[in-house]
Amino acid sequence: PSTTPRHGLPLLFAGQAQKEAFVNAALGLCDALLAPAIEGEAGAPPASPADGACWLVGAAATGAFTGRESQLACWQAGQWLFVPPRDGMR
16 A cells, blocks of 8 residues: 555655655645644635635535535645545544
8 A cells, every 4th residue: 555544644665756755745644634623614715824724625615625525625835735534533
């Protein structure tokens, strides 16, 4: 497997190129998933999200949220990180 089973964190392999990209992706997911505080539910991305803010993507999503209904949308480093919900998440 190339990802962890619970949250899909990328795994490193011996001799892998650009390891820092995989480590940074895993850290971004960890940051979003460790005790996330949801700002609210939205069908469209907020105009000026604060770095680290997380939203629950609502129904009939538009803009950058299109096709991401019911996922966590976390604003990190000037872009949205989308995390699909897992069983047991509240």
